[in-house]
Amino acid sequence: MCLLYLYLQSRTPVTYDPNPVTLPPGYLWVDFQCKGDGYYAVANECDTFIDCNHDKAYKYLCPDGLHFNPAAKRYEYPCAYPSEVKCVAGAVEQIPKATDQCPNQYGYYAIENGDCSKYIMCQEGAATVMECPMGLVFNSEISICDWPSNVPQCSPSVFKDFVCPDPPKDNDGLVSDIIYKYRFGNQCKQYIACQLGHPRLLSCDGGLAFDEASQSCIDEDYVRCAAPNTQE
Incomplete structure (x- = not known):
């Protein structure tokens, strides 16, 4: 059996601290020239990245719903929510692994036909209904609780x-x-x-x-x- 295959099979999931999720095992990326240890973006891809470690390059895929964060430093968690890291227009993303209430495994989403002061938080495909602080409403464009004046189609019931x-x-x-x-x-x-x-x-x-x-x-x-x- 190919020694490279055995080596790759022995790779364990890479974790970081803080570590909200565990990254899947990487694989040896033979066509990438490392310029020192660290994370590198993959051209035209939103949610994959290359981890260079001792001149060896490993390609990883962020959990569904997260994007690679090029600002992440070594040993920081390299994936972030789309509201924090925008995807370049035309770049490729992985096929969503949707569940009943979650369009992606991870993310923040508005409640359809629901109270604007609440939103859905998805983690590993499980949905949890969250409430914005009093006086704020969920802004689906930037995935955060925002002032009502920035979300004109919605007004919190608190008023x-x-x-x-x-x-x-x-x-x-x-x-x-x-x-x-x-x-x-x-x-x-x-x-x-x-x-x-x-x-x-x-x-x-x-x-x-x-x-x-x-x-x-x-x-x-x-x-x-x-x-x-x-x-x-």
Whole structure:
């Protein structure tokens, strides 16, 4: 039997620290000239890379849904989510290994016809419903929880029936971008900041509370609040 075949079969999965997933075994890449130890991209491929170790080159495939991160340093995990590493237009990706709720084995995805303040996290093809921090919604274009103003098709239910007043206009008839702030329900620390008609839920730091008169966070001892630790 070919000695090269036996050698490759003996290769164990490569792991890194931190290690969210385990990479599959690599194989000897005989057509690549290493220029020192480290990771190298493969031309026109998004999710494969070459690991050069002591002048020997091994080609690896990132888990389904992840891309090779060319910025990864030696012994760092070399694969990242597409929101962190964009794929070059026209580059090849592996065939997705989809499950019932996950388009890929790994990734973050919007819930179809669901609450925008939630999203699906996929790991090894298993889906888990996650919630964005209060006041944020899931932005499927960049796969993160974002301000509602950046996701106009969605509005978090946390604002309930609150609508930002129409922003005033200046002497030239232009819409003012001044930020106006309003207390969030009965909350002392949380408030809604409106800019150009878009709401953002914000919170004062520890020891401070929102004062509507000054439109700022001040010492909580000087703020009268009916229910400081409850929401409407």
